[in-house]
């Protein structure tokens with residue numbers, strides 16, 4: 001269970017509301033039962049339910065394990081915003097596949113538009129997807145989700161390492177990149193309608209490497225999972 005606060009062995013921790021609902025009302029954990037907490041900073045805390053009331057529950061932290069399930073390569077998924085259920089799928093799979101940062105992107109062919117007033121709500125929703133995927137996949141470091149940016153604004157942000165844009169075409173295959181490619185790696189994936197030729201060209205001019213996944217056109221959410229799996233296979237773990 002993700003509990004976003006610092007804690008230490010021997011400490012009693014009150015569960016946040018969402019964790020209380022999940023642990024007590026859904027999973028029906030009782031007093032004395034063991035559970036594992038993580039706070040997103042790395043490592044797992046083994047705890048047991050120490051107190052349950054109608055609306056709250058607390059746990060006592062018994063021990064800490066410096067378990068590390070992170071990949072050695074730092075990956076940023078720069079994912080053009082796609083339809084909500086597909087975006088959720090793409091983010092969930094990206095977290096399972098070890099991505100560290102998620103940067104939603106607004107591009108020329110983005111069908112889904114996010115008004116300024118919707119940004120906070122969207123971010124909360126995406127962070128919920130990330131938390132659930134971390135809990136499911138046993139990740140103890142929480143990936144970050146950034147506020148959406150236009151492609152132009154993202155290109156202005158200084159980044160070290162390698163930036164790649166995934167676009168169908170006669171580009172080098174993503175699985176044939178040189179092994180000494182500078183890391184971290186940021187990977188751009190287009191929306192349902194793809195990037196425009198001008199967007200790909202702007203990226204190339206800005207030093208972003210165009211890469212392909214081969215002759216078949218994958219849906220955006222399939223493309224991001226396939227590409228991240230290939231990058232982890234080649235550069236990570």
Ligand code: SAM
Nearest residue numbers: 166167168189190194195212213216217218223
């Ligand atoms: N007709 C669009 C095009 O030509 O870009 C198809 C877009 S595809 C459904 C959505 C995104 O997935 C693309 O913008 C690209 O980032 C990625 N993608 C899908 N298949 C790909 C492939 N074979 N090679 C590289 N990128 C691919």
